[in-house]
Amino acid sequence: MELRLRDKVAVVAAASQGLGRAIAEELAAEGARVAICARTVAKLEAAAEEIRRRTGAEVLAQPADVRHATDVERFVNAAAERWGTVHIAVANAGGPPAKEFLATTADDWEQAVALNLMSAVHLARAVLPPMRRQRWGRLIFLPSVAVKQPIEGLLLSNAVRSGVAGLAKSLANECAPDNVLVNVVCPGYTRTERLEELMATMAAQRGASRDDIVCGWTEQIPLGRLGEPRELAALVAFLASERASYITGTAIAVDGGWVRSLF
Ligand SMILES: NC(=O)c1ccc[n+]([C@@H]2O[C@H](COP(=O)([O-])OP(=O)(O)OC[C@H]3O[C@@H](n4cnc5c(N)ncnc54)[C@H](OP(=O)(O)O)[C@@H]3O)[C@@H](O)[C@H]2O)c1
Structure with a gap:
């Protein structure tokens, strides 16, 4: 299937390793110009270099902590200044610690909200204005299958990520008139x-x-x-493409069938 991502500009948050990295590489392999961010500069630059080498695509590495709105803005602006705009954005971050409820502190909760909810808000605020102006955009959130079924031992994640699902569904409705499509991809054990x-x-x-x-x-x-990261990345690349032009406001699990509910 031809995804027609050539010349599209994509920003993938938290992408020096793991799922974000696999998504950045898949989009690059499909012809997109890709900006990636993470906090650890050496690892980020090594990942960018490796993606360039494997795909021949243009890759921009911008250090950023996705918990901070100013860092996220700088990340998106760096891509827009280099390539003129942003078409595709993937909201990703690290994960919160595995703890039972009584072992969590107030700081754990604040950190989890900053990392796994506010990071998504910051990215949406930065990318939606140019996407809506150009009347083409793809915003993909990457929380967890926890938004469909809580995961044992991951209470902070189970609680906080549902907010991302609510945000995504609301934004899908708000942005649809401008042809900006908003979806959620839910990783299972990968x-x-x-x-x-x-x-x-x-x-x-x-x-x-x-x-x-x-x-x-x-x-x-x-x-x-x-699961393998590239199995999830393939879905993200499809949703980011023109071929997914009638899909918005949905949440798709890539979990080998783990979620027990009907949807
Ligand atoms: N793998 C799974 O089975 C699975 C399942 C469900 C959900 N998830 C969720 O999916 C997300 C990605 O998972 P993963 O397995 O790919 O994680 P990972 O292997 O730990 O990779 C996380 C990436 O995010 C970056 N990162 C972490 N905190 C950051 C921050 N504050 N600002 C910017 N970048 C940050 C890391 O680089 P730096 O540390 O250098 O910043 C790294 O590049 C996580 O939220 C995870 O909880 C994963």
């Missing part, structure tokens, strides 16, 4: 550095081995395995 960290934390919390933790997860997944 093999990334974050999942490795969660494995180690949960193994320590439960006195189990990492293999036991992975087995516990895969037993709940009808496809019987963890």
